[in-house]
Amino acid sequence: xxxxxxxxxxxxxxxxxxxxGHMSLFPLLPEYRDRALRLVELSRRGxxxxxxxxxxxxxxxxxxxxxxxxxxxxxxxxAQFLYTTARVWRAYEVLWxxxxxxxxxxxxxxxYQEETRHKFPxxxxxxxxxxxxxxxxxxxxxx
Amino acid sequence: xxxxxxxxxxxxxxxxxxxxxxxxxxxxIKARIPHVN
Numbered sequence: 061x062x063x064x065x066x067x068x069x070x071x072x073x074x075x076x077x078x079x080x081g082h083m084s085l086f087p088l089l090p091e092y093r094d095r096a097l098r099l100v101e102l103s104r105r106g107x108x109x110x111x112x113x114x115x116x117x118x119x120x121x122x123x124x125x126x127x128x129x130x131x132x133x134x135x136x137x138x139a140q141f142l143y144t145t146a147r148v149w150r151a152y153e154v155l156w157x158x159x160x161x162x163x164x165x166x167x168x169x170x171x172y173q174e175e176t177r178h179k180f181p182x183x184x185x186x187x188x189x190x191x192x193x194x195x196x197x198x199x200x201x202x203x
Numbered sequence: 204x205x206x207x208x209x210x211x212x213x214x215x216x217x218x219x220x221x222x223x224x225x226x227x228x229x230x231x232i233k234a235r236i237p238h239v240n
Contacts, residue, residue, distance in 0.1 A: 064214075064225060067229065109210075176238070177237050
């Protein structure tokens, strides 16, 4: 995925976190590359949108190591319900978890949508709102 | 950008445009084109 980063601002952000030890790079390993290519092929057999290789690689690593793959790609998000045991979170799930831990304010989802021009499905926004004023926010969406 | 609007596939759209995914995403935001999922 580092290949997909070009902007200086983003590269600086990544470099700072690599330097501080909060982030590390995962290499392109042959066993995960092969699994990722199989996932791409598998995803394109059905009517749903197919996976692209970068997301497929993240999913291949996540399913083997128990990581959570992060992606806004609809095909990647759907993959966890169709053909992989990996968990895939969108920004929505990440924000939910941050809110559950008390690290972001309740209105962060609206700020995020405005800044990124990223619209979450209405049902997710409704779920966010309905849990916002209760203690039930500890329950992860979809669980 | 037309391909992106039609398909929602940012990665392939970026490849068609000859851009990295983050560059394409910045352009999408500047163009006020929503990402929906």
